[in-house]
Amino acid sequence: MCRHQAAKYQAENQTFGRAAQSAQRGFSLIEMMAIVVIMGILAMVAIPSSMSRIIKEQITAALPLADIAKAPIATAWSLSQEMLPDNAAADLPSSNKVVSNFITDTKIENGAIHMTFGNKAHPKIKDKILSLRPAVIEESKVVPVAWVCGNAKAPDNMTVKGENKTNIPDEYLPRLCR
Template sequence: MTLIPRGFTLIEMVIVLVIIGVLAVFAMPDLSVAAIRGQIKESGPLLDVAKQGVVQGYGALGKFPANNIEAGIPEPTKMVGKYVTRVDVKDGAVNITWGNSVNGSIKDKVLTLRPAYVDGQPAVPITWVCAAAPVPKGMVLTGVDATDMLAKYVPLECQARAATAP
């Protein structure tokens, strides 16, 4: 009488678990990058306040605000959130410093949003260029990019295109 094998043997089960473990190890870095990008995106409303202040300052002053006061927003250390320790406006550029409950990979790192505009055309909306993203053709970029975080952590929206002002 011949026995017909039914189901997994113990060794087959161990092999399957090892393969799943190896695949999980390779997937973990991608999950941490996604989590960091999520933390950055979650700070969007705070960044919108700073961007709106720069846009309004530009409209009122005829030039980009040199600092938070000219932009009409709170001082840098008062612009804080769950993941943000400060938001600085410097010559129109918005520099966000990450800290508080943020992932350690971007703690004390800076991400910069810079305004781009069409020279001599104040009716054309300001476009925001994130980190080292390319400047839209026909626009002039102002401010200095102080971004010091690794490019892989910069949100994909920043890498692919510039976002328009809120």
């Protein structure tokens, strides 16, 4: 009886062992397809968010170029309460000479600074414009000029000068420019 039970036990273990071995051989086609679908979905979600981040970084990296125009505009306002009409009045080179890795043109128009993206800029923002406009308190020239980036709102009690020509979609603008 003991031998009979031992033989039965051994036969059951061999059957179970074969089943376990065949289950461990690899992925079935369905399992592999599920993994491919999940990876595809993750890639579709990751690529646009990565693109948006890259564009925002390029816009942020381009902003310091406007600093060379901000100083003469602020000085003109504090001295005469007037906005500079163009690059020449700010003693800056022509707009196509004020460039950087991501900017092909920096133009002053009635105090506003308009930066056109190009060169190494992402194709989604190539030939798009970001405006930086001065915000002032008209009755007081001692209050420093604040700068309004893109579609952002002006600080309370301040008047924004110049036209906003920003045509970059808000989804690509850094927070300070929305």
